[in-house]
Structure formats: C-alpha cells, structure tokens
Amino acid sequence: MEVRKKLGFGLMRLPRTDGKIDIEKSKVLADMFLSNGYTYFDTAYAYAGSEEAFREFVVERYPRDSYTVASKMAGWSLRDDFGPADMFNTSLQRAGLEYFDYYLLHSLQPSRVGFYDKYNCWEFCGQMKAEGKIRKLGFSYHGAPDLLEELLQTHPEVDFVQLQINYIDWDNEVIWSGENYRICEKYGKDVTVMEPIKGGMLANIAPEYAEIYAKIDPEDTPAAIALRFVGSLPNVKVVLSGMNEPEQMIENMKVFDNFKPLTDEERAAVKVVTEKILSVPMIPCTACRYCTKGCPMGINIPEIFKAYNMYLTFGDHNRPHLYYDGLLATTSNKASACIQCGQCEAACPQHIEIIDKLKDCSAYLDKE
Ligand code: SF4
C-alpha cells in the first residue's frame, strides 16, 4: 500500500443533523483532509448512507486521482438472489465509482467466514482484481490468531488486513491486537488499523495517567500517544479515525503531519499506564458463552460483562452505555431481567457469581 500519510478517514460515523448525514459538514472535513495531503477514505456497504454521502462530498467534487477509497462486502447480507456481484456493483454505483482502490471482506470471524465461502466471494474478488475494479484486496478481522493464520495461508492473494489494534489490547486474549499484528508481519501483509484509541477511551484516561505522558512532553496528549503507538508499527500503513468534528481532525493531523515514532521513554510510559489501567479488577469472563444457551430471559451475559468491564477500566464514560444500548437493540434483554434461576452459574467454568455481578451491571448500566 502506498499511502503518503498514515491517517485514514473512517466514514462509519459521519456527522449527522436531524438523523441524516450532514453533507455540508462532511464537505468541510473532506476539504481539510485532502488539502493537507491525506488521501485514504474508508466506507462500507454496511455503513448506512456512507457510500452515497462519499459520492456527494468527495467523488463529485474531486478528481479521481486525488483520493483513494476502501469499501467492504457485508457477507452476512448476501442472499441467493443478491450475490457478491450485486453487492459490489451496488457499492460502486452508490459511490459513483468505476473501481475501488481497496476492497475488503468485512468483519471476518468464526461466525461469518462461512458466508464468504458459501457465496464464492474470494473467487469473485479475485476476478474483480484481475479486471482492475479492485486494486488491493483485504479483509477486516475480529477473531483469534489461529483463524487469521488459516485465512492467510488459504488466501495468499490478500494484500492487506484491517485489525483492531491499540496499546491497551496489545496482549488481550479476546482482541489479540499484538498476536494478530505479528501474524500479518509473518505473512508480509500490510495492516490498516481500526479502533486505535479504543472508541475514544484511550483519549479519556484518568488525569493521573495522562500526567505520566505529559511529564515527558506536554504535546503528548493521551490520544496522540495512542495514535503514535499504532503508527510506529512498521507494517501499519493506515490508521483509521472516525472524525466528525474539525477540532478532532486538526488534533489527529498534528500527529501525522510530521509523524514521530514513540521514543523509548514514551514506550515505557505506555507500559506503566497499561499496567495501571489493567490492574483494576474486572469480571473475569472469558466470553466462552456456556452460560447463555439456557438463560430463560435471553440475557447476553458475557457481552453485558464486557460493557461493565469497560466502565471498571475507564470510569464513567459514554462508551459502556453505547455498547449496552446496542446489545439491548439486538441480542440481549436487560441485566435487570435476571430471575435468578441459577442455570448460568452452574455452567460457568470461571465460577463467576453471575447473579450478583448482573446486579452490579444493572445498577450502573440500567440507571436512567
Ligand atoms: S440466573 Fe439470570 S442470567 Fe442466569 S440463566 Fe437465570 S435468568 Fe439468566
């Protein structure tokens, strides 16, 4: 991947006014981004309205060689009568483009790999690459290292992988930032990074932790350190940020205009802050899901624990609530719906006192 400056503009959460994507504000952001020498935009079939908006605020206003754009195939939305060619052509049409510079199979993980095999998406993308409609092929990944390695062995045609990488998840055995990065390195794959500041959480660490960075250099804001951590990794070619305010873009561009890799002293500070943040006791749930099958109330126990662990780690912040609201809208009943039947506790290999822990979760997450 030849990207002059590593900051990429993620278009998943574009600014909205009255529920609609704000095209005028998006134009301002795109103009700032492009006029400062940045080029990489990241959209997807699954980001509602994003590809169409991109057409309006970039494609119809700039020459094709002044930007690059990535889009993604949503395997879980394919059907027998709406295959990969239909989805790919829909994306091109929505964006008003003849080709994508980068195209990804979206969100590969154990539960989704099958969709891409079932509809022969790999073969289709290979064909589009041969025809020049896809310049570089990749996939975004949310699973464990063993599946990533298997995918890269099976699909040597892949040019790059999009991974969730940030310093707090580097050794985490659910997110696997470090191990997944090392596998891409081993297979010589370029990496684009999503969630470099963990949905904003690493920009909002406790003041005493921020002070550890600021003592080294007052320019070392927590957000800048988090971005520089991922930007310092040699195989990382793009660091995505979902920017929806000019101030945020200015702050991010300050980091990437004259990019400085982390110094040894800053790396040591990151290690200290990581240890401090992770030393807060959390619910030791491994997300094995043995507890969920028999829950008569449809409570997504491990995911609710994940939301509550975000709170324990980072303090009162809108991220745990956003995550919890997303669960309630899709896969879970409220934590307070527990009827204390006890089946989950009998199934839990970690011997977690789930009923009591759900009460703690409810006290925080269900409060108005
Ligand atoms: S104790 Fe509560 S969470 Fe556990 S299975 Fe019963 S209803 Fe579900």
Ligand code: SF4
């Ligand atoms: S069984 Fe225990 S460790 Fe496994 S997901 Fe449920 S709470 Fe977490």
